[in-house]
Amino acid sequence: MTIRKITALLGLMSSVSAFAELAPMEEAEMESVTGQGGVYLSGELAFNKEGGPLWGATSGQFDEFGTEKQVRNCGTVSEPGECGIRIAAQLDQGGWYVLDDLSGGFSFEGLTLRTSFRETALDYDVRDASGNPVVEAFNKEVVEIGLPKTVSLNNFKFTLAVANSGEWKPNGTVLADGNTFQQTNLFGIQMNGDITLKGNLLLFPVN
């Protein structure tokens, strides 16, 4: 399998770096740095844009070993489409929960990850004389995940389903237990465009 093939199959990923000018810090400035810099993430994820190694949308497609891929069409008859990733989990001895045909991409800029020290918290269960919630001491370090403001979706889609086999099989395949392969698609979601996602997600231990 050549590198070229791998890149063709893999989702593309590029991170955005912002290179600011570097300047030396004064001793006094250094002392005030407490090591709470945090992480700034930007990224673009793409799943199975070019189709995976197991299935082809049309017949006559071969994998890297020269074996013909199974035909699985996630588009329409007139416009065949490659299928996305399939993730299946069996939570009991019965059938499988399936996240199927996960494909497309999304990108975001400015997801921040840092810790912050919160000194106070509003306690809504206790009121002061004028009826406002009192400010109580909190004094805890919390993990603060800053949401990225905008997430761009590029043909991002998935299908939620339940099935009696973890692996996908063509229609009518008889399984080891004698049942015919059956998958019930609950619903599918397909998204395109920019969505707004703002705010801070705070995580901290509670007693």
Added chain:
Amino acid sequence: MNKKILCTFLVIAPIFANADLVALDDAVLSNATGEGLGIVLEDFVFNVDDAVTTVTGIKSSSPDGGVTDGRDVTVDWTEFYVMGEGSQNGTVETPGQIGSLAHPWVLETLPGSAFASIGDDIALLQLRSGEYTYALENTDKYAKWARYQECVYGQSGCTNANDSVAAIDAVVSRLTSDKNALEGYYSGQMVNLETGINSDIAAQITPQEQVVATQQADIAPAYDTMETAWTASGEGVVLGQKYEGSDCGFLGIGCGSGTAKGQYNATVDDYLAEVDDYNVAERELARRYQETLDSNGNSLIKRLRDYESYRSLCGDVEASNSCANGLVAIREGDREDVNSVAVQLSAGYSRRAGLDIGSKFKFTVYDEDKGAYREDFMDIDMKGVTLDGSYMKLWSRDNELNAEIRLNLYAKELNIGTCGSACNTQALQDSATLFMDNFYLSLSLGYGEVQPLKFSVTADGNFQLELSGVDGTNYEDFYDNAQKSYLYVGNIQLGNATAAANSLGSLTVDGLRATYLKVTSHDL
């Protein structure tokens, strides 16, 4: 194969800023007990804006040109937002708070022993929303207040928080006067009423019910005999009618005792006699209900009615007439909560802002009558939503995923519109909208291991949700302790929200519990 798996993975290359790691000292370490993870979303805004979301895989029941599959229903999810209260249906970006530092959502693992209804040998995972004890902030108490207030507090004509207290006082006073009237009528001797009824039922009703059952059982064989004889007689008359006059020939010889017609006529008499006996027995039973009197001349049927009313008002019947478990006590308890909220609101205290949540869908459905596709719309907007007191517990027993869920959802307003772009004025939009004020749903599904909520996938690949397990051994625990579900809507209005004539009044579904529920999907 490894290569194949590799191909489905993706690579992330984030930029790291390495922060210093500082060792935790003993004091800090001893504080971290790791019992749960607090989760708070601060200044949260989620909005799909111009992004186009399509829901697929939903099919209509109309046949697709002879193929058994239905036609695809295209669902365009054109609007979906979660933001702070006051967003004007998601048009003004308003930060919302989900949980707060002092009242976070909590994800925790707990031993089964933390709950009476769950075995000590397992651990469970729980996600619960923030909890508030202050009446004004507690969604369950506030929703109770809102249900009696009916209107949305702060809107025009809805400024006196004590209206709800007056409303629940009226309810409590009506129930109390019903209870007092019953106690007065029977001179406070409610236990005697119960024993009197029981002894009358044992002496008068039960024996007569046995007579009725015996007489009723005699009817079917008599009917069968009659039907057999009717067939043998040549079915010359309608079944149940006798052969008479010309049917019986000269001098009635054809219906003589030895003839088939004569035998059939005799079975008709027997059958009618059995029906008659049964009617007599039923009338006697009714007479006994009416005429079995106590020493004050009260009929059994009246006493039974009064007894049932008293049981629902007071729960148990006991010598002290404490009336501790019935509707009177429940509404008096509610009155406390309603009053606490009213006092806090009247003092000018305010409740924390909730969330605005909304979605708009466009369905493109094939209309068989028109032979073309048509577009249906649904626009749901919830304003001032709070969710505290909700939880979800998950655990595994015998390799099955079990759950117990409680969802408390209060919305100041819940509006469902069904008109799309054709309704381009506010008046037109209002005319096609269902307005619900003070909507409160408290949905409880499952009760520990007595009645776990089970999600599973069947061997033929269908989704299944089951709520079962209540039987003869555990029903008392279930009825005494399992959470009930409630649905309150203070005011339901169809069309223009300001026209009083459009109000459909309020809706209450009180104390609902499912003893058995099973939902299975089927592939069409």
